[in-house]
Amino acid sequence: MFEVVAFYLFAFLTIAMFSVTVITKNALYALSSLAAGMIFISAFFFLLNADFLGAVQIVVYTGAVMALYAFGMMFFDSINDIKETPTNARLTFMLTGIIAIIVVMIFIAPVIGANATAHYPIHEAYGNTQDIGVVLFTKYLVPFEVAAVMLLVAMIGGIILAGKKMDASITQMSEEEVDDHHHTDSEIAKDIK
Amino acid sequence: MSITLNDYLILSTIIFMIGMYGAMRRTNLLMLFFSTEIMLNAVNIGMAAISKFHGDLTGQMFAFFIIAIAASEVAIGLGLLILWFKRNNSIDLDTLQSMKG
Numbered sequence: 001m002f003e004v005v006a007f008y009l010f011a012f013l014t015i016a017m018f019s020v021t022v023i024t025k026n027a028l029y030a031l032s033s034l035a036a037g038m039i040f041i042s043a044f045f046f047l048l049n050a051d052f053l054g055a056v057q058i059v060v061y062t063g064a065v066m067a068l069y070a071f072g073m074m075f076f077d078s079i080n081d082i083k084e085t086p087t088n089a090r091l092t093f094m095l096t097g098i099i100a101i102i103v104v105m106i107f108i109a110p111v112i113g114a115n116a117t118a119h120y121p122i123h124e125a126y127g128n129t130q131d132i133g134v135v136l137f138t139k140y141l142v143p144f145e146v147a148a149v150m151l152l153v154a155m156i157g158g159i160i161l162a163g164k165k166m167d168a169s170i171t172q173m174s175e176e177e178v179d180d181h182h183h184t185d186s187e188i189a190k191d192i193k
Numbered sequence: 194m195s196i197t198l199n200d201y202l203i204l205s206t207i208i209f210m211i212g213m214y215g216a217m218r219r220t221n222l223l224m225l226f227f228s229t230e231i232m233l234n235a236v237n238i239g240m241a242a243i244s245k246f247h248g249d250l251t252g253q254m255f256a257f258f259i260i261a262i263a264a265s266e267v268a269i270g271l272g273l274l275i276l277w278f279k280r281n282n283s284i285d286l287d288t289l290q291s292m293k294g
Binding site for chain 2: 003004007011014015018019021022027030031034037038041044045047048049050052053056057060061064065068069072073075076091092095096099102103106107109119120121122131132135136140143147150151153154155157158159160161162
């Protein structure tokens with residue numbers, strides 16, 4: 001009974017939060033509701049006995065990804081409402097058809113996988129974290145290492161891409177200097193165009 | 194009455210459709226990133242649910258790798274987005290239409 005109540009409560013909350021993210025015009029509202037939705041999704045992982053995955057969800061998504069978005073949004077003028085051009089109606093229609101196909105495939109998937117056997121069965125005696133550690137460091141060791149290299153590459157790439165022309169520290173300038181600096185920056189941008 | 198695999202898959206589908214709707218409707222690139230995160234999370238729920246109801250850890254493993262990919266996607270994507278904003282003062286998708294073939 002507890003599981004049913006928890007499932008429906010968190011399902012409602014998650015859908016509500018993500019709908020706000022998709023519909024709202026304010027970037028800050030979108031960011032906060034997305035972070036809340038991520039936290040609520042971790043509740044499903046705890047309900048599904050995937051404790052470690054739930055903890056990773058909170059730490060990585062709401063801790064790292066959301067903080068990265070929050071810092072990234074300092075570069076954009078997120079106080080104002082988002083200005084958007086309306087999308088092409090024909091494209092929307094086509095994509096809706098693709099969604100319909102995906103939905104059908106999702107509901108057929110359990111039928112196809114009904115007689116699938118478990119390659120790496122869950123050991124109740126181990127506990128979730130230990131169980132995952134055993135499988136991750138035996139069967140999935142190579143993908144794990146590749147993922148580590150990929151994260152390193154992403155980190156270096158992010159620093160190089162975002163860190164360009166950050167050698168001048170705006171906090172240590174006077175107001176006039178900041179204005180000048182900004183002015184020259186936009187002129188350079190025009191030249192590049 | 195208890196929660197079955199189908200309930201989780203329906204929830205996963207609904208969240209995925211919300212993300213897909215956002216990816217279609219939004220032309221702001223930051224909002225497109227948010228929609229992508231929503232879709233990835235929807236898939237993760239499905240993976241974890243299948244993992245439990247089939248008694249197999251593979252689903253959870255894939256969810257972990259999806260999370261790792263999402264994290265690196267955000268790092269690179271935001272770096273590119275900041276670079277684009279510095280150049281064009283806009284992160285609207287239409288400013289990217291400079292490559293007409």
